[in-house]
Amino acid sequence: MPEPQPAPGTAPAPTSTPGDAPADLPVDAPFVEAAGLTRQWNGAGGVADVSLAIPRGGFVSILGPSGCGKSTLLRLLAGLETPQAGSIRIDGRDMTHAPAAARGLSMVFQSYALFPHLSVAENILFGMRVRRAPRAERAARLAEAVAMLGLEGLERRRPAELSGGQRQRVALARAVVSGHPLCLMDEPLSNLDAKLRHSVRRDIKALQRRLGLTVVYVTHDQTEAMSLSDIVVLMRAGRVEQIAPPAALYAAPVSIFAAEFVGEPPMAMVQGAALGMPGRVVGIRPEKLRLAAPGAGDLTGRVVDVEFLGAGSRVVIEHAAARGLVASVAGAAGLAPGTEIGLCLPEDDRVLFDALTGRAERGPQQDRGAQDRQTGPRDGRKAPSPQPPEPQQSNL
Amino acid sequence: MADAFTLQRRRRAIHGWLLLAPSLVMLTAFAFYPSAATLWASLFSRGTRRRPAEFIGLENYGRLFDDPTFWLVATNNLLYAGVTIPLSIALALVMALWADARIPARSFVRTAYFTPTVLPMIAAANLWLFFYTPGFGVLDRIGGLFGAASVNWLGQPETALWAVSAVTVWKEAGFFMIFYLAALQTIPPDLREAAAIEGAGRWTYTRRVVLPLLMPTTLFILVNAMINSVKLIDHLFILTRGGPSDASKLILYYVWENAFAFFDRPAAAAMTVLVLAGLGTLAALQFLVIDRRTHYR
Structure with a gap:
């Protein structure tokens, strides 16, 4: 395969304002x-x-x-x-x-x-x-x-x-x-x-x-x-x-909107007050939500539905202070709808949002995404090769 | 088993004929029978009370071919068609492209272009009579402003046919424009954008994309314009009555004259048969030849 050919008349010659863009920089400069x-x-x-x-x-x-x-x-x-x-x-x-x-x-x-x-x-x-x-x-x-x-x-x-x-x-x-x-x-x-x-x-x-x-x-x-x-x-x-x-x-979604738009099923949102964190909303991804005996764990919810997907199941759970609560578990869950069930939201996997603004609060668990937030695509694409990096694991 | 099958088939056949019946009855009563009757009548002599009509074969046709007026009228009609068909279609296309573009007062422009179609032909002819009248007609007035001499557009053999053609073009273009406008609106705007990204300018886009996509419409309009070039003679009655010295006489007008002014029904019938044959051949040619090269979605 040939390399991508620039269109006629679009030779990759950057308009070099003096002292602004050296000839070897365009690889790094945004296209x-x-x-x-x-x-x-x-x-x-x-x-x-x-x-x-x-x-x-x-x-x-x-x-x-x-x-x-x-x-x-x-x-x-x-x-x-x-x-x-x-x-x-x-x-x-x-x-x-x-x-x-x-x-x-x-x-x-x-x-x-x-x-x-x-x-x-x-x-x-x-x-x-x-x-x-x-x-x-x-x-x-x-x-x-x-x-x-x-x-x-x-x-x-x-x-x-x-x-x-x-x-x-x-x-x-x-x-x-x-x-x-x-x-x-x-x-x-x-x-x-x-x-x-x-x-x-x-x-x-x-x-x-x-x-x-x-x-x-x-x-x-x-x-x-x-x-x-x-x-x-x-x-x-x-x-x-x-x-x-x-x-x-x-x-590390920056807002409740981002958290609820991304992921299938999306991130569940729990009123902070229910977890002893008033003024906040706590987000948790389905695969991080752990099930426990009723009464144990951070919350006690009620099983609404169990969707069997083959490799695992999705347990849809209802709780007065939460929306979109879903737990991904391995195998068939063996839970009947209507069952009371305990939920653990591991401290490290919680994503905290301000209840008023809906913006994420920086928690220690968010550090790995922090450098990407709103700063544009500076995701380590320094290599001059036209090959994009390996696809990232997205846990879908 | 076989019986049930036959019964089923018969029932289907009856259904089919029932569905066909209404249009079959109408077409027979108003198209097939009159055509056949005309053909039949053209083979008989003109009957009088003393001498009833008798079968004379193709003699009427022979008489027609010996009639110099028939040839003049046929030539007139060919010229009339040759001018009005391409001009009205081209004008309709240009007006449609213009009225489809983003221009101010778009609906006003469309309405204005369509107005002549709404007008009855007789009214339009009276209007144009006023335009053409020598001395105080609009055309003469405008010409007079520039010092041009008065022209009797309808009164001289050299200009009468063209003056009559102009009225037809004016009358038909707006009607055809509506078809083009409708067709233009079915072309998705994505195509224009795709063409723009590929570097096609406005003219290239029109020529390479719009015109080919309008071909089915053009074919339809072409057939209509052709039929109208024979059919549309109302304005002759107002403007020239075929004169002067038959310069603007068209075939259908001559047919009418023969049938209802000269009371020579067989001659009129023979001419009608010739017109039908000519039109039928043309329509068949159009649909067979152009249709094959036309894209239908």
């Missing part, structure tokens, strides 16, 4: 950098004052509930939307007001946005034909992309004659063939069924590694974001809630 981006409609919706930095070759997910502005952010990066304030730099050059085509990026749309009247091959080569690439080059790149995405034999079909997964791969091939080092994806898997979503997710990750692409991936599915990315940008109501690698986001 995509957004500062104070704001785009709202009549003062509502959209994004407000969003800043983030994306390293070269990184896989960054923008995660959030619907309507949080994640798609707007992506469209701002793509140049399909103009910011009211803030700036965008791509590969060291100011792209805030550059048209989409000049930014050297490709995009995979949620609807795939394939041209219905063109064949698979024509769809993939649309951009190259627009740029008047020579015929031989087109043929070579087409063959390469088709082989890479397993679309052999489908070149002459129309999008309407393809399955959802195949259309998805054509959209990916169109992005790959452009040769742009940056690829933006807007919920690319949301139109696929669960099983296909799983396999395409792996394909996307493999493709990104193989080509050393920098990917910005918008999703509302936290499982997708956690399993795919090096860095997750969690958004809420148009603002960045937290930027962290998946493991740090999981272990």
Whole structure:
């Protein structure tokens, strides 16, 4: 596989302001950098004052509930939307007001946005034909992309004659063939069924590694974001809630919102007063919650339901001062609904939040995530290789 | 076993015919029978009280082909179609692209473009009569401002047909625009964005994506425009009555004249049959040839 080729005219030459960026620095400098981006409609919706930095070759997910502005952010990066304030730099050059085509990026749309009247091959080569690439080059790149995405034999079909997964791969091939080092994806898997979503997710990750692409991936599915990315940008109501690698986001959420958005099932929240910590909310991940005899432990709850999942079970527990209490236990739990049960929240695994602000309080157990909080992606990606680091264990 | 099967089949057949019946009855009464009757009538002589009509075979057609007016009228109609069809379609497309873009007062623009369609053809013709009138008509007034001489648009053989064509284009373009507008709205905006990211400009996007996606609509409009180029003659009655010296006479007007002014029914029937045959051939060609190269979603 060739290295990602910069698009014609996008030679990686940073605009070197004297004394600012030595020639050997770009590897370390963020590839995509957004500062104070704001785009709202009549003062509502959209994004407000969003800043983030994306390293070269990184896989960054923008995660959030619907309507949080994640798609707007992506469209701002793509140049399909103009910011009211803030700036965008791509590969060291100011792209805030550059048209989409000049930014050297490709995009995979949620609807795939394939041209219905063109064949698979024509769809993939649309951009190259627009740029008047020579015929031989087109043929070579087409063959390469088709082989890479397993679309052999489908070149002459129309999008309407393809399955959802195949259309998805054509959209990916169109992005790959452009040769742009940056690829933006807007919920690319949301139109696929669960099983296909799983396999395409792996394909996307493999493709990104193989080509050393920098990917910005918008999703509302936290499982997708956690399993795919090096860095997750969690958004809420148009603002960045937290930027962290998946493991740090999981272990040390900065707020109740982050804690309850991430993880399947998400973190349970217990009123501090019930645990002798008034004014606080105590969060606990399901796998950290220990079951005990009734009366023993920190709380006594009532079993509502037991979901058997094969390797283990989820015990859903009800308690007046808590919400979302779930304990993950090994094997079949053997508990009947309605049973009283004791709960232990180990001191070290508790995540403490301020009950008023909903923000996390720094506890000793949060130190490992502390350096990631709100400081952007400085997660030790100093190596100049375009390979992203090994996927982090996310305990899902 | 076999009996039940036959019964089932028969029941299905009856169902099918019942469902077909309403349209079959209507089409037979108002399309198939009149066409067949016309064809039949075109093979008989013109009957009078003394000499009843008798079968004369293709003699009516021969008479028609010897009639120089028929050829003039046919040429007129070809010119009329050759001008009105492409012009009204092109104008409709341009107006639709314009009215679909983000422009101020978009709905006003759309309504304005559509207004001619709402107007009855007779009213439109009266309006244009006022435009064309020599001396105090709008066109002459405007021309007069620039010092141009007065032109009798409808009164001279050189301009009469074109003046009549202009009214048709004006009348039809707004109607066709509605179809284009509807088709444009079914094109997902994602495509424009995908094309923009691939570096396609506005013109490239229109040419490579929008126009091909509008092809089914264009085909539909083309068939309609073609039929209208034969059918739409109302304004002739107001504007020129086919004159001067048959310069603006179209086939259907001539058919009407033969049937109801000259009372030569067989000649009218023969001409109608020829028109039907011509239109049928064209429609078949369009659907067979262009359809194959048109993308349908």
